[in-house]
Amino acid sequence: MRSLTGIFLDTGRLEEIQKYHALGIIRGVTTNPTILAKEGVRGGWPGIEERCRHIAKLVEPLPVSVEVTTNDQDGMLEQAQRFVSWAPNINVKIPIHDVGGGTENLRLVHELETRHDIRVNVTAMMSAQQCLLAAMAGATYVSLFGGRVNNMGYNACQEIRRLRSLLDAFGSPAKIIVGSTREILNIVEWFEAGADIVTAVPALVEGMLVHPYSKETVRQFLRDAAKLEQVEAHRQPERLSEQGPRLARVPA
């Protein structure tokens, strides 16, 4: 049976990475230039390097994806080699093609994986067919942007199912990452559809974990536990809260 990898936290925020890593529920971290800029990385390359090294150290040996900041072929190769020199658990995110649709990026992906022994996460993909080609080029990870696929009116689950069956049929070792998660439900439904990894921002992971009725249930147990601890031997015990209502009483 296929063994899934799990959730990669899609953030560059150190406190969040530390928190969710300590819970033992993440299996890696993904970043991109938008995330790093939004989360306060400043100071040019020294700032980028410092944050990426810090993230990699926090979750070592779990994988951390760092994305190239250029579409220039020589520039991407140089950055890829630089990123992996920062930490052994860093892998390099390369977009499927350049802004104009130029197809040279896959040549670089192939070269990085086969000649430079660098693990690549091919990113910004919107279809199973793009991911299939990235897997054929030798990418370790192929990232389908599920939320953006849905936003364009296509069906991310359908693309994931198609990609899963194609990669299995070809015996490809590439791992399917589905990112661009928009709803808590996406996480489980994309795993069910065939993703090995789903990326999620911290707020979605928290939403997956915390349930209002669990809060109410824990509150009831604590209330009754306090009564239980106060009961004296000669007194009738106070009536404990009911075992639980038939219908969920969700607190406001």
Ligand code: E4P
């Ligand atoms: C995944 O690796 C990407 O960083 C991310 O999920 C992109 O998400 P977005 O569509 O919210 O930018």
